[in-house]
Amino acid sequence: MAISSNSTEKWWKNFPWREIQTNLREIDMLDIDAEQFVRDLKEFKANVVMINTAGIIASYPTKLPYHFQSPYLTGDSLADIIAACHREGIKVIARTDFSKVRRPIYEMHPEWAYVSPKGEIVDYNGDVHVCLNGDYQQHYAPEIIKEAITELDFDGIFFNMGGYQVKDYSYRYYGICHCDSCKTKFAAMFDSQLPKEENPNDPVFKKYMVFKERTLKEYAQKMHQVILGVRPDICIANNFELKEGMIRQESNTALDRPLPHWQYSASDNTKWAVSSYPNMVSSNTTVDFIDYHHRHGAISPQQQKLRLCQALANGGGLDYYLIGRLDNHEDQSGYEGIKEMFHYHAEHGQEYMNITSQATIALLNGPNGNQAEFRGWFRFLTENHFQFDTLMVQNALNLPWDKYKAIIVPDYQPLSDELTQRLDAFAQAGGTLISVCRSGFQNEVYQKRETLPFQSMGLERVNTIREDNRSSYFKVDHEDQFPRFPVTKLIYLDNHYVFADYSSKAETYFKLIPPHMYGPPERCYYTQVTEHPGFTVHPYGKGQGIYIPWKPGELFHRQGYTNTSEFVADLLEHVAGLTRIQGNLPPMVEATLFEQQGRGATLLHLVNGTGHFGVTFYAPVTLSDLEVQVPLSSAPRSVQSLYTGRRCAYSFSDGLLTVKLDKLGMFDAIKISR
Template sequence: MKKITVLICICLCAASLFAQTVKKEDFWWKKNNLRVIQMNLPAYEGATIHADSIVADLEKYSANTLLINAGGIMAFYPTKLDFHYQNPYSTDNYILGDVIRKCHEKNIRVIVRFDFSRVHESIFKAHPDWCYISPKGERIINTDMYVVSINAPYVQEKAFKIIEEVISLFPVDGIFLNMPGYQVNNPYEGKYHGIDQNDYDKKRFTAFSGGMKLPTEENKADTLFQKYLEFKKQTVEDWSERLHKLVKSRNSQIAICTYSDKFVDIIRHESQSMTTLPYWPYTASDNVANAVNSFPEHIISNASIQQISFQSRYNAVEPQEVQIRLYENIANGSGLDLSMMGDMRGYEDERNYDVIRTVYAFHKKNEPYFGKYQSVAKIAVIAPGAWPSGEPMQEYRGIQLMLKEAHIPFDIIEDGQIAHLAEKVKNYKLLILPEITYLKPESLETLKQASRQGTHLIATSRSLFDSPETLQELFGAKIEKKDNDGAGNYLVPDDRRIFKRFPGQKMLFWKFNLGLYDLKGADQQLLPILAKGRPGPPEIIGGHDLTGYHAMGIKNHGKSKAVIFPVNLGKLYYVHGYQEHKNLLLDAIDYILPEAKETIQTNAPARVEVIVKEFVKNTDASREKKTSDGMILHLVNLTGFSGNTYFEPLPLYHLEFRIKSEKMPKKVFALANGRAVKFQTKDGFIHLELDKLEGFEGIVMEWN
């Protein structure tokens, strides 16, 4: 017995020493070469899954990481915990252990999935106090599963026991947490229920707030709700930190993966099917670019979700959409990630299989050129959070769309990360704020410092409306009416030294919000606003007189300019796509940052997504290297996207590119077709010619 005790102590000490001495660069996920296939198993597949067939499929599709169910909602292994509902189809076998063992034999990592958002009704009946209750006294129920409360004992205590049991039984490489945090919706039925009123939440919030009562309504203008948002943030981070300590004390090489950034190793995001028009074909670029620039110390894995919707899980999105998502992942610095219902055998919709096999094999073959990128962008677009929604999302996407179609490179930085990335932010030549309505004081100070140091600013719509002093200081703007229906108004592109893209146009129609701002504090007032005039038959129209207001102001600072468009510029383009509205932004950029259009010049159509990065070879030999090995030009062909349908992309011929670069390449070649690419170097530019572009191409320009 003494010998066993001594051996256990030695093992624990060794594990602790191992956890302390492993460099973060040596963690397996840091290589950033993930090729994930997630098998979201329905309960009944617990009886039919087979380790050999799963591994064979993963190898066939060049996957190097499996994400598969383990526990939470139900245990996919024989659990000994009475509060962990046992999957009735997998009660007496350890198939999960077989899957992990056989994956490891083929050098495939296994991340296991937990979902602690729900418990089975048998657990609810025994512990109703563990579960969510709405302000109306309702539960959130999906068949026989009840949503839990994050501050109740199931999440705060039992979840850790479940994780402990799994990582003690199985040598997992990572854990993935699905649906973490507070629940207010039943997303599977599209119904909002409200702030959880569980007694444990009430007591903890009262203690946190110094006696306040838990709010029942989500109102951002309410100071009580603002306090509740702080409470949610702190309690989620507290739980995440406890989980991190538990997992890393057992094995520092177990990766923690979920949708947040605190106390995790891999940030996961999702490209999902759109439920409203217009569809957004840049979801993967949007998600990955936001995350990799906002959280540069993390690895990003953006999942292409196969299903059409929660109500239509057995129908996959179109193969061409999946192809775009996967290539955009690669181009923006992520690995590959695909989430499907069940395993790959007998799947209900196999149309995407050829695309998956092709793109995953492409990534595997060319792995050294992916995953270690440095941006060349001079512009950053500020994102309204990690999961934008509503009008801010429309404004944000519209601005992205304008830049994408103009082939102007840009990074994305989440609004909440501005102050944390202050030095990086101040190095951009231009920051664009598309309806960024609120920033913390430290973020506002970062913007002011950037402006003083030479960074130009462009703000649109209601940006910074709750900081009038910042609007006045940076933009010379004062709000008179921030919400104003612009339907029927016109703008006049008056100064043709700035507005060069409007030959033959004297008036530009408007729609959506048209803020009425006092711009006398700006150095230039542009785009005079004309009144709505007289609607009606042709005989009586007219009367579009000057209102005295302007839709654009420019304030000169010592080393920079700040431009404000107090109008829904991005939303209007996102929803309707009129070129005249895009041209307003492009003319403004040309005026304050003319070199922006020099980074990439091409004859490629607007529907070709052009992404250029500097790269360091993703090999063990280059692990510590900081200087780049070259540039890579990613081309994603979106010509098959028609607005609400995805078709095969049209092949494009004789594309030319002119790329600004301080270094000149010794060799240029295409990854997809494997051929050398014609190039010339002259006056600080690399000139490339691509004979043909099909779905995707990556053109490598190696320095030596």
């Protein structure tokens, strides 16, 4: 059935998003039953489903000669499945993947393939990798898309494994693509040959990073124009150019991924999507399986549920992704917890419409950031119950910063002049700008800056950066501002340190004890205490710049000692003057505040992460007799748990609301009505 739509209605706006991705295998289409498929979705109360459609394999009868049609289409058709979903009010997203073609198609057009620096293609079980810059993705994929979304009544579209793929499903690395299309485009852009390896210190590789950014943006714009040209009503995943549609991400695991597990994966993904692209739907999926190699075995049920709790608590929708169909999946251990959260959201979905974060702190991040440093700061803020948003570098300049009292730049090196100047202006207007280590030491095209990035920091000159500081410490002074260190006089250091000269207006805190003897025990002592600071505070206009010349976040992310986190907590609270949620919440409970716009109510979410133990996610420990203190302008009319349906005991005094909870399992959502 051909589809023709001139509608521009954005169905996903203020839509209570509950998606399930059934990543259908070829064999799932042999006996698929449309009505059973819908009944299974309804058991979960899902209202969006993603189905494999086009690209590597066509899951529908295609008329295009270079679109490999599945030989297994003997069950109900994709058209029948879509129609059955629509009858029950379920939206359908087309999953596409143009990163590979079947071997027979490659044989007809070998020029479409990715080519390694050694001149080799990647053939993985008969699927050959193709290059973003080749004619298949540039010219043929748009024709496949047009056919799929005009012949079938889809509501949205998602592109899987886009961009420059340099690994196969076994995680084998092949290197930068050296196909003729890449060589020609790169030479035209930079009058240079492609780099042979990914070396961040190589000037040619820095150009290649710019090349990738530009070509990816051009490709996305082309594909989005194709889609909206024939179906302006379709929801496009990850359409960052128009900043509408949905942002589709994954919380997943991999057997050989470096530890520690990122326990805030769903919070992290959801937070940046909601904060940086407020007009888009955040759809962060919990991936059911362990890794590519073990797609039929599920991860811990509690880990799956925790991800959904984190997504809701940070303002996102719900999303669950499994291999195969719901009815024939062989490890359904996660179903109970996933259904519980989907059912809760189905009952209270309207409570999550048009909500905005009450964060007063922004944490900067982006694709070229130091993710270890960022994750350490994410933990500092979360586990000390500071309310914060994540602003992505790509869109930070397009967002208002009025509500923020502080912005943290966690060792993010490549920043544009425009962004560094606006960050300075933020401090000058009265905000606190916190810059960590090498933040802004490069411009947006990865070139070293000739001048220092932030005037607000009070740095006059960087003398050197020392990478090996093992056995170093900072000697604590200003003890009145660091009450978390009543008997501790040293804070340890074990990574980069920036030796710099500072303005006379900058106040220095702590004193660096440089590397010294640590063995044998008889000679384990230091003899030197320098004037090099642990951090500085520089007045700037109506605000201030705080400069930290080392990387506490990276250290905490790797090692997790409270010696580091308590330093940052005191710095934020007693030096920067930032407020946090008070009470007796343990660090393992994540707390977020969202305002229900136009309804005079606030949502307080609590996510209990005590089940995360080592590398395992168990059921959380039920917590008792909790008190949560949040600032409020006036006494509330009511305080009620949406999750349990029970009213909460509370008290109000001097602009501070104290909410009392008898019990907290993994999740609670407390509505504070004024």
